[in-house]
Amino acid sequence: MAHKYDAPRCIVVAILAAVVLTSSSVVYGSGYQLNEHGARAVSMGGAFVARAWDASAIYFNPAGLGFSNGLNVMAGATLILPSTTFTGPYPNNTEWKMNSLAFYPPNAYVTYNFDNGFAAGVGVFTPEGLGTDWPQNWVGKFIITKVNIQSFDINPTIAYALGDVISVGVGFDYVLGNVTLQKYNSTQFSDPAGNPVEPFIDMKGNANGTGYNFGVLLKPYPNISLGFSYRSKIDFKVDNGTATYSGADGLSALLPSGSVSTSLPFPTTWYAGIAYEGLNWSVEADYQFVGWSAYKQLNITFQNPGSGNPAPIVGDYKDSYILRVGGEYEIDNMWTARAGVFYDKNPVPDSYDLPILPDADRLGLNIGLGVNLTENVGLDAFYMFLPFKQRTITTSAYGFDGTYNTTANLMGLDISYRL
Amino acid sequence: MKPRFFASRVLLPGLFVLIISVLVVSCGDFKKSSVVAPPSNGSVDFSVYVSIGNSLTSGYQEGALYESAQEYSYPADIAREAGVYASFKQPLMPNPGTGAMMSITSLSGPTISTASPTQTSPTDASSLLRPYNNLGVPGAVLYDMIDTTNFLQKSIARSNPFFAMILRNSAFGNSVVAQALNLHPTFVSVWIGANDVLGYAASGGTVGTLGPGSGPTDPNQWGLMFAGMMNALLTGAPNAKFVVGNLPNVTAIPFFTTIPAVVVNPATRQPILINGQPIPLIVQKHDASGNLIVAQANPQTDLICLTALDSMEAGVGIPASIPGGTGRPLPDQYVLDSYEIAKVENAISGYNSAIAAVAAANPSRVAVFNANTALDAFAKDGYVAQGVDLSASYITGGFFGLDGVHPTSQGYAYIANLFIQTINQKFGSNIPMVAISSVPSSIPLAGLTQAQKARLWQHVSYSDLKPMLQLIQRTDLR
Numbered sequence: 045m046a047h048k049y050d051a052p053r054c055i056v057v058a059i060l061a062a063v064v065l066t067s068s069s070v071v072y073g074s075g076y077q078l079n080e081h082g083a084r085a086v087s088m089g090g091a092f093v094a095r096a097w098d099a100s101a102i103y104f105n106p107a108g109l110g111f112s113n114g115l116n117v118m119a120g121a122t123l124i125l126p127s128t129t130f131t132g133p134y135p136n137n138t139e140w141k142m143n144s145l146a147f148y149p150p151n152a153y154v155t156y157n158f159d160n161g162f163a164a165g166v167g168v169f170t171p172e173g174l175g176t177d178w179p180q181n182w183v184g185k186f187i188i189t190k191v192n193i194q195s196f197d198i199n200p201t202i203a204y205a206l207g208d209v210i211s212v213g214v215g216f217d218y219v220l221g222n223v224t225l226q227k228y229n230s231t232q233f234s235d236p237a238g239n240p241v242e243p244f245i246d247m248k249g250n251a252n253g254t255g256y257n258f259g260v261l262l263k264p265y266p267n268i269s270l271g272f273s274y275r276s277k278i279d280f281k282v283d284n285g286t287a288t289y290s291g292a293d294g295l296s297a298l299l300p301s302g303s304v305s306t307s308l309p310f311p312t313t314w315y316a317g318i319a320y321e322g323l324n325w326s327v328e329a330d331y332q333f334v335g336w337s338a339y340k341q342l343n344i345t346f347q348n349p350g351s352g353n354p355a356p357i358v359g360d361y362k363d364s365y366i367l368r369v370g371g372e373y374e375i376d377n378m379w380t381a382r383a384g385v386f387y388d389k390n391p392v393p394d395s396y397d398l399p400i401l402p403d404a405d406r407l408g409l410n411i412g413l414g415v416n417l418t419e420n421v422g423l424d425a426f427y428m429f430l431p432f433k434q435r436t437i438t439t440s441a442y443g444f445d446g447t448y449n450t451t452a453n454l455m456g457l458d459i460s461y462r463l
Numbered sequence: 464m465k466p467r468f469f470a471s472r473v474l475l476p477g478l479f480v481l482i483i484s485v486l487v488v489s490c491g492d493f494k495k496s497s498v499v500a501p502p503s504n505g506s507v508d509f510s511v512y513v514s515i516g517n518s519l520t521s522g523y524q525e526g527a528l529y530e531s532a533q534e535y536s537y538p539a540d541i542a543r544e545a546g547v548y549a550s551f552k553q554p555l556m557p558n559p560g561t562g563a564m565m566s567i568t569s570l571s572g573p574t575i576s577t578a579s580p581t582q583t584s585p586t587d588a589s590s591l592l593r594p595y596n597n598l599g600v601p602g603a604v605l606y607d608m609i610d611t612t613n614f615l616q617k618s619i620a621r622s623n624p625f626f627a628m629i630l631r632n633s634a635f636g637n638s639v640v641a642q643a644l645n646l647h648p649t650f651v652s653v654w655i656g657a658n659d660v661l662g663y664a665a666s667g668g669t670v671g672t673l674g675p676g677s678g679p680t681d682p683n684q685w686g687l688m689f690a691g692m693m694n695a696l697l698t699g700a701p702n703a704k705f706v707v708g709n710l711p712n713v714t715a716i717p718f719f720t721t722i723p724a725v726v727v728n729p730a731t732r733q734p735i736l737i738n739g740q741p742i743p744l745i746v747q748k749h750d751a752s753g754n755l756i757v758a759q760a761n762p763q764t765d766l767i768c769l770t771a772l773d774s775m776e777a778g779v780g781i782p783a784s785i786p787g788g789t790g791r792p793l794p795d796q797y798v799l800d801s802y803e804i805a806k807v808e809n810a811i812s813g814y815n816s817a818i819a820a821v822a823a824a825n826p827s828r829v830a831v832f833n834a835n836t837a838l839d840a841f842a843k844d845g846y847v848a849q850g851v852d853l854s855a856s857y858i859t860g861g862f863f864g865l866d867g868v869h870p871t872s873q874g875y876a877y878i879a880n881l882f883i884q885t886i887n888q889k890f891g892s893n894i895p896m897v898a899i900s901s902v903p904s905s906i907p908l909a910g911l912t913q914a915q916k917a918r919l920w921q922h923v924s925y926s927d928l929k930p931m932l933q934l935i936q937r938t939d940l941r
Contacts, residue, residue, distance in 0.1 A: 185900065186851055233906045234907055
């Protein structure tokens with residue numbers, strides 16, 4: 045049965061390659077956070093910290109590895125299709141539609157339980173991402189035309205379980221990726237032909253950062269489990285970015301130049317949850333805290349500031365939370381049905397809700413299906429409908445009042461191999 | 464798995480969730496709904512909109528009246544937002560237009576140059592057989608609205624080509640008001656009177672409305688004239704509605720606020736301090752009883768005109784004890800002292816009272832745009848529009864052009880929005896406002912070298928301002 049052993053190795057290699065090569069950038073969790081790191085968990089509204097039953101435990105709760113069996117390999121991706129409009133600037137009624145975007149953040153995990161209490165694993169996923177892409181000539185072009193944050197978290201993890209009652213896990217996070225920011229700059233001037241002088245700035249740079257995470261799983265009673273998982277803040281730093289200008293009417297040489305540096309905080313987040321497990325079903329409720337107050341403002345610093353560094357992008361975010369409920373029902377040995385819902389409180393104060401990252405409270409409605417294709421191979425799929433509350437800003441610090449509407453459709457698929 | 468099982472345990476719950484999703488989105492906070500009422504002109508009939516006034520109404524910018532600036536005059540902005548721009552005819556003068564256009568040609572200073580005077584006639588000057596909708600005439604005072612002097616003769620006598628170019632033919636009406644009424648307007652905007660006081664103020668109180676030695680137009684006479692003009696309009700267009708702008712304070716414009724009345728170190732751009740005290744300029748000014756004397760300027764109450772730069776560069780007004788200072792006083796024509804400011808303020812408040820009185824007598828038909836308080840507030844706080852920062856600072860503020868008096872296209876758009884706000888409040892309309900970030904920035908930048916441009920990106924301060932030659936004379940203050 046040599047092929048049986050070859051298959052997983054091939055799958056792992058292929059999947060890791062796919063993960064690293066695939067770009068991902070998303071507006072999906074509040075702020076620029078992403079929480080979709082496993083189809084099974086997501087289909088239950090992301091309420092998974094107190095169960096963490098599959099290899100995505102590396103993200104959701106590393107203590108889950110302690111209760112796992114043997115080798116687990118899992119990989120997949122999420123397809124995110126957001127749609128955003130801005131109506132304004134207030135009191136105008138002009139509707140501006142963000143360019144169509146599609147994101148596909150991938151995830152991949154490998155875990156192994158040594159059957160002596162210890163377990164280890166490594167995961168790759170996209171902890172944060174953001175993409176906004178407005179028409180080049182839109183009314184907010186002096187604020188933003190395009191933002192793109194891509195990140196990959198490489199997350200080696202170990203766990204230790206004491207019997208069936210308690211497990212703890214801890215991981216290290218190395219995050220790499222890149223950041224892009226494009227906008228027009230307003231000036232007071234017109235060129236000799238009478239056209240306005242509006243330099244276009246394209247800033248981009250590779251970024252990285254490090255952090256840690258840990259988790260605990262407790263099973264005080266056979267049917268009840270409690271989970272807690274903590275992920276530290278990560279400073280995602282760009283040290284050697286570039287800025288290019290166009291349309292500056294020869295002014296580019298005087299604009300700030302040289303390498304660009306900035307730092308974007310990935311906020312502290314922790315989950316606390318409780319799950320109840322029946323014979324062929326389970327349900328869970330989670331509270332997720334997101335320490336968005338870490339994002340005060342984004343300072344962009346040039347090696348040669350020229351006439352001055354760009355004004356900081358003020359966020360002044362507040363800490364926020366997500367409430368999650370979900371469960372699954374094992375229909376038979378082959379099929380499992382899942383559903384869940386979450387409510388995601390946005391962290392952005394009205395005055396700083398900008399087209400850079402228009403945010404609003406969201407409701408996530410999830411359904412999913414799991415199927416065991418063979419004894420070792422399983423497929424999990426989910427669909428999420430993510431409507432945002434309509435948000436009307438009347439106190440914008442950037443003179444950009446108006447109404448934002450966003451909905452997103454998300455689909456995800458993970459394939460897992462258990463041995 | 465049996466199909467029936469699949470249906471009952473998977474498909475139905477799935478459908479249930481989907482239905483809930485649809486319900487959630489189609490109601491309550493998650494529903495997409497219009498927050499802003501749809502555009503409407505309310506009780507205002509905009510079908511024939513006429514604007515009357517002076518250079519501010521015509522769209523005059525940078526010392527000239529030219530098409531690409533006229534397209535962004537505030538009446539043009541209002542007409543566009545009200546949906547009647549196609550029929551709102553302006554005397555569009557193909558670039559470079561009529562006048563002597565200013566541009567920044569060197570940042571060593573910066574040097575602001577004035578092009579040789581040009582004159583371009585509106586392309587429809589002879590084909591449009593009716594008055595223009597925009598009857599803003601650069602240089603006009605209130606009296607010019609009702610004056611029936613032959614337009615050509617008046618242009619020659621006043622050295623101002625615009626009367627003849629804009630009003631053209633007395634067959635369309637022998638005055639601005641007559642031409643306005645000839646169009647049978649349904650809506651009229653009026654913003655007139657700035658030149659009745661600005662001529663006096665910008666000449667440091669030396670040249671008033673009636674020539675050298677005179678003052679601002681007498682407020683009582685102005686009030687009578689204004690009431691007469693409005694009466695003619697109100698009765699001549701009995702169904703029309705009106706918006707009338709009142710007059711801003713001179714301290715709202717950079718012509719009077721850019722140069723401090725104290726000696727500034729050109730290197731540091733900071734006031735020179737001796738014993739911790741700034742050194743006032745030496746100026747010709749009036750004492751409390753109106754006698755012209757030579758004295759120290761009072762930095763708190765005296766204003767220095769932008770036109771003083773030339774003389775100051777030569778050391779005039781700077782005490783002899785300061786290196787480069789001549790000790791000679793800055794002539795009266797560059798100084799608007801507190802005695803003169805009192806006259807200016809008296810005139811402005813008198814004019815504004817007259818405007819308020821007419822509006823109060825016709826509450827259902829006349830709205831007043833309070834430019835006085837609005838521009839004071841703007842001068843204090845500036846304004847941020849869709850990521851564009853506007854302030855009342857000279858050049859860098861983006862609101863005022865190089866003459867320090869007339870707005871840029873974006874500045875006019877801001878004024879148009881204030882007019883629109885007034886109209887909406889008074890007449891229950893919901894005319895959209897101009898998105899200022901969509902209006903092109905318009906201070907002309909011509910022939911600069913890289914190094915000069917570099918300095919532009921730094922702030923422009925008083926010490927950078929070199930001789931502006933005879934840029935800003937009274938005839939330019941239209």
